[in-house]
Amino acid sequence: MSLRRALFPLWWTQFCGAFNDNLYKNALIVIFTFQAQSWGIEQGSWWVNIIAALFILPFLLFSLMAGRVADRFNKTRLIRLLKTIELILMMFGSLALLTHSLWGILSIIFLLGVHSTFFGPVKYAILPELVKTEDLALANGWVELGTFMAIILGTNLSALLIPQGNVGEYLLVSTVLVVALMGLISSFNMMITSVKDDSLKLSINPFKGIVDQLSLATQTKGLWAAIIGNSWFWFFGAVYLTQLPNYCKEVLHSTPYLVTLFWTVLAFSVAVGSLLSGRLLTTRCSTFLLPVSLIGMSVLSWPLSVLQGGSMNTVIVALIDVVLLGFFAGLYIVPMYVWIQRRTAIHQRAAILGLTNMLNALFMIVASLLILLGLSFGLSISQLFGMVGGVNGVFLLALILFARPLLLQVKDRDLLS
Secondary structure, eight states: OOOHHHHHHHHHHHHHHHHHHHHHHHHHHHHHHTTTTGGOOOOHHHHHHHHHHHHHHHHHHHHHHHHHHHSEEEEEEHHHHHHHHHHHHHHHHHHHEEEEEEEHHHHHHHHHHHHHHHHHHHHHSHHHSSSSSGHHHHHHHHHHHHHHHHHHHHHHHHHHGGGTTHHHHHHHHHHHHHHHHHHHHHHSSSSSOOOOOTTTOOOOOOTTTHHHHHHHHHHHHTTHHHHHHHHHHHHHHHHHHHHHHHHHHHTOOHOOOHHHHHHHHHHHHHHHHHHHHHTTTTTHHHHHHHHHHHHHHHHHHHHHHHSSOHHHHHHHHHHHHHHHHHHHHHHHHHHHHHHHSSSOOTTTTTHHHHHHHHHHHHHHHHHHHHHHHHTTTTTTHHHHHHHHHHHHHHHHHHHHHHHHHHHGGGGGGOOOO
């Protein structure tokens, strides 16, 4: 079976889910930022933070459970069940939005986070079952491309629809319902896989097995470094995604429209870098992917830390820098996922990916807390960007000293064969 035929149904299924998550969540952020009073809500900015926290909280609470569930059951059928649940959630979410039900919206945001938590491990764990080994790296690149393209489209469409008032709200709920249905239909075009572990015992304790998973991750050569490396990507990205609006406002002295442009080019460049990384992983260039990408991420953090003023030249330099920064970040993340997929046993793969997702959420939360701490001590956004670039360089040094097998992937033939 060709890569396109094996991968496309999963690609479209996950694209629809990521698109809906970002469209619905960011629409609420726009509403609570600019239209809170029309909803009878005070302190809209406070509720924006609540929405972000409610969406990320399930990743901390249920990622391990999600991984075990994905290992226990047939992954294709599990995906179809999850897409059915997504359609139901979007129905209730649409009703909550149209009736301006605050508590209904908050409940749906949390449940969408739960849905994404359970979809994450099965999405990556099923890839080695759907595609040939030699196509795995490229398949990961395509999945990352789809994810970030969905982020771009969902985020930008929310910013376009909500200012249109009631018409915009009706268009939004129509869109999420149609897209959820398309994702469900696409899931029924996926090839049925056979891998499942009927002996695996499930527990209502969401943290059951965390010690075993941590032990497994540390015992497998290079795996722990890949998991931490994966989480570092989300730490690094969280700093830039959350602080670009303040950077545009305080450093570049620009309008909110520039924020949308920066977010768009950042996500697009990550997508392009991910796809190229998937292609390069099957060549000898894979030896240089991680070192070059991490060096690029550190070097490109420096211009953002020294740029000042809102002149057109400054904005253009910052925009080019963000494009290149996203591109190198995209080059970096795909090898991490491939390493995790190839270095875990077939019946433990989803559990390890669940552990990875839990740590990703933890790293993003830590990033937010460190930003707040740095700002409280008087650091500027520019200085924070420079510091993160410096820490990124330290992280590369740590990989060189303690995780050389992860860096020199091309010499480890069984990773891609």
